[in-house]
Amino acid sequence: MYAVIETGGKQYRVEVGTELEVELLDAEPGKTVSFDRVLLVADGDEAAIGRPLVGDATVSAEVLRQDRGPKLIVFKYRPKARSRVKKGHRQELTVLRISDIVLNGKSAAKSAAKAESDAKTERQRLEEVAAVQAAKDAELAAKLAAPKASTKEPAKKPTTKASTAKAKAATESKSSAKAETKTAAKAETKTTAKADTKAAPKKTTAKAKADDATDKPAPKKSAPKRATKKDE
Secondary structure, three states: OEEEEEEOOEEEEEEOOOEEEEEOOOOOOOOEEEEOOEEEEEEOOEEEEOOOOOOOEEEEEEEEEEEEEEEEEEEEEEOOOOEEEEEEEEEEEEEEEEEEEEEOOEEHHHHHHHHHHHHHHHHHHHHHHHHHHHHHHHHHHHHHHHHHHHHHOOOOOOOOHHHHHHHHHHHHHHHHHHHHHHHHHHHHHHHHHHHHHHHOOOOOHHHHHHHHHHHOOOOOOOOOOOOOOOOO
């Protein structure tokens, strides 16, 4: 619902909650002011047009503060008369907030409050429904995740003193077997080395001398000398 009011020689289109500046009114901040000069009231598709005013229609507003408008410069000039006049002006204003519009006993403020409360209750209802649905989804997700966790993580067997003793004995037996195999391998390598040294026969002195003689290179034969005249 909105209305068109007249004050200070001007017309304003207002709704509930609208803040506007009007010409100076004799009212202190915090007080309520009512306007009887209502030119038009519209509510949805219905509209009441005044001729010139709408009967049984009032607009009430709360005075917020007294203010002043922007500064206006007025300059008066007369050519060829050496006349110059400069003036400044700031209009006194009153700031209002529309609190209610009433037409034939129907209040716009009450209807707006009712609509707001309905919207709040509807929002709360939707929030509750969303919360319930979220709880259901979380429960379903937990149920689906439970079997996967059980399959992935096998149950650990409880450890006892007997099992720990058996494990220690097994490790000790393995270590002793490794030590025995290492010692056996070392003994085998030593025996094979001794057998090789024994198998190699020693050469006799005569044979060794013959081999040395054969190994030495043969002496080179000197070429025969040519006969010269002196020798003849």
